[in-house]
Amino acid sequence: xxxxxxxxxxxxxxxxxxxxxxxxxxxxxxxxxxxxxxxxxxxxxxxxxxxxxxxxxxxxxxxxxxxxxxxxxxxxxxxxxxxxxxxxxxxxxxxxxxxxxxxxxxxxxxxxxxxxxxxxxxxxxxxxxxxxxxxxxxxxxxxxxx
Amino acid sequence: xxxxxxxxxxxxxxxxxxxxxxxxxxxxxxxxxxxxxxxxxxxxxxxxxxxxxxxxxxxxxxxxxxxxxxxxxxxxxxxxxxxxxxxxxxxxxxxxxxxxxxxxxxxxxxxxxxxxxxxxxxxxxxxxxxxxxxxxxxxxxxxxxxxxxxxxxxxxxxxxxxxxxxxxxxxxxxxxxxxxxxxxxxxxxxxxxxxxxxxxxxxxxxxxxxxxxxxxxxxxxxxxxxxxxxxxxxxxxxxxxxxxxxxxxxxxxxxxxxxxxxxxxxxxxxxxxxxxxxxxxxxxxxxxxxxxxxxxxxxxxxxxxxxxxxxxxxxxxxxxxxxxxxxxxxxxxxxxxxxxxxxxxxxxxxxxxxxxxxxxxxxxxxxxxxxxxxxxxxxxxxxxxxxxxxxxxxxxxxxxxxxxxxxxxxxxxxxxxxxxxxxxxxxxxxxxxxxxxxxxxxxxxxxxxxxxxxxxxxxxxxxxxxxxxxxxxxxxxxxxxxxxxxxxxxxxxxxxxxxxxxxxxxxxxxxxxxxxxxxxxxxxxxxxxxxxxxxxxxxxxxxxxxxxxxxxxxxxxxxxxxxxxxxxxxxxxxxxxxxxxxxxxxxxxxxxxxxxxxxxxxxxxxxxxxxxxxxxxxxxxxxxxxxxxxxxxxxxxxxxxxxxxxxxxxxxxxxxxxxxxxxxxxxxxxxxxxxxxx
Numbered sequence: 122x123x124x125x126x127x128x129x130x131x132x133x134x135x136x137x138x139x140x141x142x143x144x145x146x147x148x149x150x151x152x153x154x155x156x157x158x159x160x161x162x163x164x165x166x167x168x169x170x171x172x173x174x175x176x177x178x179x180x181x182x183x184x185x186x187x188x189x190x191x192x193x194x195x196x197x198x199x200x201x202x203x204x205x206x207x208x209x210x211x212x213x214x215x216x217x218x219x220x221x222x223x224x225x226x227x228x229x230x231x232x233x234x235x236x237x238x239x240x241x242x243x244x245x246x247x248x249x250x251x252x253x254x255x256x257x258x259x260x261x262x263x264x265x266x267x
Numbered sequence: 268x269x270x271x272x273x274x275x276x277x278x279x280x281x282x283x284x285x286x287x288x289x290x291x292x293x294x295x296x297x298x299x300x301x302x303x304x305x306x307x308x309x310x311x312x313x314x315x316x317x318x319x320x321x322x323x324x325x326x327x328x329x330x331x332x333x334x335x336x337x338x339x340x341x342x343x344x345x346x347x348x349x350x351x352x353x354x355x356x357x358x359x360x361x362x363x364x365x366x367x368x369x370x371x372x373x374x375x376x377x378x379x380x381x382x383x384x385x386x387x388x389x390x391x392x393x394x395x396x397x398x399x400x401x402x403x404x405x406x407x408x409x410x411x412x413x414x415x416x417x418x419x420x421x422x423x424x425x426x427x428x429x430x431x432x433x434x435x436x437x438x439x440x441x442x443x444x445x446x447x448x449x450x451x452x453x454x455x456x457x458x459x460x461x462x463x464x465x466x467x468x469x470x471x472x473x474x475x476x477x478x479x480x481x482x483x484x485x486x487x488x489x490x491x492x493x494x495x496x497x498x499x500x501x502x503x504x505x506x507x508x509x510x511x512x513x514x515x516x517x518x519x520x521x522x523x524x525x526x527x528x529x530x531x532x533x534x535x536x537x538x539x540x541x542x543x544x545x546x547x548x549x550x551x552x553x554x555x556x557x558x559x560x561x562x563x564x565x566x567x568x569x570x571x572x573x574x575x576x577x578x579x580x581x582x583x584x585x586x587x588x589x590x591x592x593x594x595x596x597x598x599x600x601x602x603x604x605x606x607x608x609x610x611x612x613x614x615x616x617x618x619x620x621x622x623x624x625x626x627x628x629x630x631x632x633x634x635x636x637x638x639x640x641x642x643x644x645x646x647x648x649x650x651x652x653x654x655x656x657x658x659x660x661x662x663x664x665x666x667x668x669x670x671x672x673x674x675x676x677x678x679x680x681x682x683x684x685x686x687x688x689x690x691x692x693x694x695x696x697x698x699x700x701x702x703x704x705x706x707x708x709x710x711x712x713x714x715x716x717x718x719x720x721x722x723x724x725x726x727x728x729x730x731x732x733x734x735x736x737x738x739x740x741x742x743x744x745x746x747x748x749x750x751x752x753x754x755x756x757x758x759x760x761x762x763x764x765x766x767x768x769x770x771x772x773x774x775x776x777x778x779x780x781x782x783x784x785x786x787x788x789x790x791x792x793x794x795x796x797x798x799x800x801x802x803x804x805x806x807x808x809x810x811x812x813x814x815x816x817x818x819x820x821x822x823x824x825x826x827x828x829x830x831x832x833x834x835x836x837x838x839x840x841x842x843x844x845x846x847x848x849x850x851x852x853x854x855x856x857x858x859x860x861x862x863x864x865x866x867x868x869x870x871x872x873x874x875x876x877x878x879x880x881x882x883x884x885x886x887x888x889x890x891x892x893x894x895x896x897x898x899x900x901x902x903x904x905x906x907x908x909x910x911x912x913x914x915x916x917x918x919x920x921x922x923x924x925x926x927x928x929x930x931x932x933x934x935x936x937x938x939x940x941x942x943x944x945x
Contacts (some may be wrong), residue, residue, distance in 0.1 A: 147393040154396075155310045162308065200345060201299065204371035208302045208393045216880045
């Protein structure tokens, strides 16, 4: 594909990710950290995030399903997950985490369950979008060198 | 300023100041892999040398292994194996490095915790690169403050012999403080090992202020009255051949500093021996310093413990963000400690003035700021107060009083918490000792009407009373803290966690008592006693276990390291005194550790945690006496860390080898009298 077009598409998608609130400032920091020494830094971080956060998601699930619910622990797990997702700039995901934590501190199990569904949904959506985006980025990079 | 050493600190290969801050050696700790990698990359981009690790224990191990290998530490608050604040405390005590905390949590409470625990900064996640670019400022600042502290306190250098020598120089030119400062600085910077001749016209052979000697000194001071205690007269009273007026003068200066810390007043305010705050010590007033003296005299241990406590208090009193200070002070304190234990005079004053027992406070000093700051504001105050000896709040003093009183209430022996401790320690025979500690707490409460303790008796009685019997006095100590929610920390027990101790004994028993913040204080006492006891009886390593308390070891997850650290600070103090006893320290250390553990439900023996936990500890959990872990090696560590790392380390190593290492460290030879300006 034409390199310029590819680059243009990458730029457009990137902008929409930000405009639609999927990504935030920290993601830009990641992009800035990418350099010749780490040419795939962003991709690596995103992959690392999704790999590790899977475990955190499981912890939350487990805590939510246990009876009685230990809200402190639940909050703890979510706090961890939130910290992780915020570090890559996953804005919508992080926002849902905040909603969840509010329910958690209110010890509202029902609310926690619902908001957790939202968290997972945003988490999955972002993952797909990033996959597409990063693939485009790779293609554009390849096309550039070609 | 030690710019030379500062730049040397940067790992940059050539230590070229120009490159600074490039090459800054950073240790970053975060359990989240994503954050960790991002941080590492950001720091590398700032041209720093980065080492990352995902566990607090690992971080501590790395730091310990390579004491001078890092300039700054960045740590997450929320970590699974150890609370970030605990790590913060440990690092502050052991390595005295600047520590930056990070968290996604930006709640005021948590940030405050960072401040109180001594973090030099607090970053909110996600961390931006801009925030990391300037972290080098904390390194410089800490160094600057460190020097300043040393100069101002005139106390022993941070565990550096050379500094001691510089103190000699200081002493010599006592009339010219400026000289001292500059010479000290120069000395530090140039790493000289000998006194400066130009200023050390009065250089004298270093006098070792042994426990006995210090006790004699304190007795003389008490006899004369702190206000009237001038070196010449003290010297005459002491009648020790070979001791010079200068020796006494410098020792007196240190002693005054120590007292100042305890009471939070300037050293020159001789009038108020202890805290100016007069609490209703009511019951205590009856207790005279004599008791203490007797106690102190009766057993070295107690004195030592007190000394340590005092030392701790002294050390702590600085309560500055710069950690070095406390350590330094502690060293100095040690020398004073023994006499302090005596209390004789101090106690009286305390009693009379209702001043809280500063001594007790002293101990936790090192730990204190960290510990207390946490959740328990009161605790903090207490603890800090303890060290300083100043009771900022009524509670504190009350706490102290209580402690003291509690002891006194119970019986003549109780006079002061300290006394009790001492008493307890002496009388405690292995298990009994422990219980004595505990007991102290208990009986006292019942008896000490004045004690504000909310819980009063039950606390100790629950766990402790049952288990112990023998030394009622000590129990009062324990009780006291426990009950007294507000008082807590003041005790200055480094053990702070001790309250936990009480908790430990009966996992469930203390619950009600345990809540009180006093825990800190209680813990302290008990630990203190334990040490004594342990030492006395023969350390079984974990005499704590024997202690009637039902410590729940299960907790000590960490282990020794964790516990040690905290305990170290505490123990150091105590260990110090016990160290002399060789072996006793261990127990004490252990005990203190236990104490710590007790306090800390989540962490093993962190004093700091203990104080924090006090509030939130569910009685059951908190009391884990980590005795086990502490027992051996740890105890050594405990002691050692407080004192300059080098010294402590050697002490520790020696201890581990079965030598009585602490002796050296703990001996008062640490500071040279000559340095002290009269």
